[in-house]
Amino acid sequence: MFVAALALIAVQIVVRSVVAFSGDFYWDDLILISRSGELPALSTEFLFYDHDGHLMPAAFLVAWLSTAAAPLSWTVPAVTLVVGQALASLAVLRILRLLVGTRPVLLLPLVFYLFSPLTLPSFAWWAAGLNSLPMQIALAWVAGDAIRLCRTGRARFAVSGAVVTALSLAFFEKSILVPVVAFAVVALAYRVDGIERPIRTALDRGKALWIPLAVVVALWAATYLHFTHSRLVFPSATQTAGLAHHGTSLGLVPTLLGGPWSWDRWPPSPPWATPPTVLVVLGWAAVAAALVWSLRYRQRTVGVWVSMAVYVAVSEAAMILTRSGPDTAYELAQTLRYVADSAVVIAIGWALIVRAPRRPAVRPLPRPRPVFIVGLVALFVASSLWSTATFVQRWRDNPTVDYLANGRAALAANQETPMLDQPASIYVLLPVAFPHNMASRIFGPLHDRPEFGRSTNYLQVFDDSGHLIPGAVVRIRSIGQGPVPECGYRIENDPVDLPLDGPLIDWEWTAQLNYFASTDGTIEVSLNRSGDTVTVPVQAGLNQAFVRLLGAGDGIRVRPVTPGLELCIGAGPVGAVGPAPEAGS
Template sequence: MPNPLAAVAAVMIAVSVAARALIAHRGYLAYDDFPILSMADRNDPTPDYLFRLFNNHFMPGGHLLSWLALRFGGFGYGPFLALLVAGQAAVSVAFYRLLRLMLPATWTLLVPLTVFLFTPLTLEAGTWWAVGVNVLPMQLAMVLAVGAQVKYVRTRRPLHLVTLGLSILLGLLFFEKAILAVALVFLVTACLYGDGLWSTIRRWWPSWLVLTGVSLAFLGLYSALATSSVRRPSSVAEVLTFIGQAISHTLLPGLIGGPWAWFPAGDGAPIASPPPAARWTAIVITAAFVAYTIWRRRTTASRAWLLLVFYLALVLGLLGATRMGSVYSAVAGSVPRYIADVAVVAALAIGVALCGIQEREEKAAKIRMSPILLTGLAALLLSSAFTGIRYGDEWAKKAGRDYLANARADLATLPAGTVFMDQPVPEGVVGPLSAPYNRQSEFFAPLPEGPVFVTQGRDIRVFDQAGHVVKGWIDGPANRPGPRQGCGYRITGGPVRIPLTASTAEYWHVIRIAYLSDRDASATVRLGDGEPRGFDVHRGLNAMFVVVYGGGAEVVLESGDPAAGICTDEVAVGDLVPAPAN
């Protein structure tokens, strides 16, 4: 005979996963996704690639999944979306099983399940590949590790210690932050099952031995690979603002279906922006719920909320040490993905505080699914739906998708031999902090028929800000008029110095030289005292674009054929940009 509770939970999980899939489907790959795909395109799944850090993140499992999804579907969003949906489903089922393991099998168990399944705190993990490929495995590892520890606490079977260690390893293969799952296992044991700190350490020492071994091995490996990401906060006010935002803007509203309003963050996921009244409402509702559970089940509920407080303190401390003192500090506390893992602990704490621990429930008053709880769940679902729709509206705006679509359409119509010079993509597609993966050569690398990049060419095309292919031009100082009537500067014999209207800084530049030649020849060009670059001269009226490194207020041209007659009075140095419309 089917279990009604399990059947309802299955329907809830299916609805949650489907809703996240619909929201995710409105968007596309974004920001960090493109550098991850560029790395996957240029590498085979060797240890050198898999164990390479990305933005200081240890994610060999993420690299492998990205490599497989790229090989299977290229720039298509389908494989990535399918993996996110599968990960969401796996975490959801595992969390329900954890609730059944720890809590009494009553209808009230659906309260923490609803919170976890529908909280907007995890919207980014279910929609954005670069976030989900880290966070979803970490959440799964947290749930599996806690479940394994609870089973070991009850049975003392060594098999559960093996599962415990493997669960932690699973998370660490995708996200170094999963090391916090080790602390979570200890906190759950101490707060919910132990009788004091020393008793917890002594009674379940084999668990701590396994977790210590796994932790030390991982930290040794990560320390050898990573550079320090520790930052120093600029002030106490910065830290307090961050903590206040994380709790009042993000966590508390998120647990009751908020934040209800989002602030756009470019191509990435929007950040939480609840109005002041909504923030205070979340605080009041949370305080009332905590007080109610403590009144009904004082000891167990108090321990559950301490578990949440301790874990949240660890997360905020880690974020404070790695995210403060940067240009993003002012909004870091409003970014839900930074505390998406807290959703697991918060939902578990809500369940324990409301339902009690399975072993101790017969000694405590039962809380039934009252009309008040049903009304609260309905309000939570409606609130989460409203927030999710508004999130989806922002997630659907994807500059990277539009830029790529325009570029692919134009590339398909270009004649053979069309060439480009490598430049950064627009900052709204991949930001400069991701250099060198913000270069067009990296961005378009996964395309089977992508653009051809050169360092010199006669007819250079560029991508404009929307991704359309247009003729290239130079934005920068041009030459002063030449001394020869009808010729400008005659390039014959030795080097000819061509003064510019302004000086240029020493760096990489593009020089455009329009010339008239009476024969095919060769020539060199340099900017100031920079290294000379050779190029071919073609008979007739032509132009040549050349990438050079140098600086100064003059261009030096020299012909490789003294008999060639080469004239130019159109030289420009600077950045390659779309040609102005006629």
């Protein structure tokens, strides 16, 4: 059975490798890359950043190493996902062997964990996988260490359990549930084995692990509360019920039968499960049948069912309390990533039910034929693989892929021309991600690219597919022709204010300076009321400079820096940057 289990894991890794290498960066992945290219790896600002309520220094460090090794290359992240999945699967196999031995029944909960689409969305998305996979590893591994410690008394299992828990907390704050699950597994195993006072026995035999786990959790909690801000919200009863229904009936339950079979997506959102009604009904029927069977034919399994239900409820409660709001769509709960780790708990729960002794006073059901069991398992795997295939189709509908590929190629071909910074397409990152949605942050880690600066002599912008196209300043205000015939505004030694035809509020503006320079040199440009100063290189002759200015004013102040530099500046627009008319046509 052990060889068969390893073979099943190998098949799962092949399937998940196809999923991983079919994907690419998405949303939060780009935020990880932005921060990795901007900050030192071992700085507090980098490692202990409050990422939308997540404290995940180890995940940030993995992202930094991946970005440093191969900037904007999907290969390294895909490998980290596959390796993480392999470790999680082996950890689940270990805990299942500890609970049920190497009997053929071991394969049933293992197959569920390996192929259920419940873990699929959090696996395919790199940022989510950096959270979820270490936690899945820890849930299974630390529970296994707790069982081994209570059986053998060997201190190395206490050390291993504490270290793995600390590491998982460094990836994902939800790993605070790892010690709770480990204790529950030991206590429930004692309960189904008929040991008196199972909770007290678990406490006594495992205290060498529980004490260091308590210290680890306390230290982590203090760190978490110091570096993060509370995002707890208390939604209405209607929204709570809606999210719970969508997360359970339309999310988790269909995956118990290999569903959801189909997915929907509104880019840039991630895919969510859209199971047919018949699958939802069959899923609940399967849960009810399993519950009735276990309560009638197995002893002392009520606690196992309650524990699994509580774990799912806690996961959904965490989602509702931290992610709900007036504009929250119920489909959020159908993305499955908030309950992905429940796959480990369900597999362990099923193993505990199988471990429980039969009720002696109840006539047993006829033993099903092996071919029948194999057929059901094959149907589940086929259903899961179909759900996996339809998920990959939706996941590939990712505009970020072309945007990054085209952007890399365009920047590599234009390394000599400085670029004005600009936000990425809204189909890649929405403005709420600022400043990580800026092109300088996303493409910053690349080596073959131009400099992103505050000025350029040739204005280019990225279109929604990542191609560089000619840009233009969309007029809000204008610089007039100036008083000097055939020159406009003459600038020699002192600063000169170029009046605008109206005031500008405190904001980010781009000025198009059409100039004639007597020689190569530099000038300083700013708005005349507030804001910083930009140093702009100029070239001899008739040229243009596009300058990004921050501040407010009713004029553009220009001061020569290079001795002997003289300029004539003509009329030009000041405003926002967009595609040039011929580029957008």
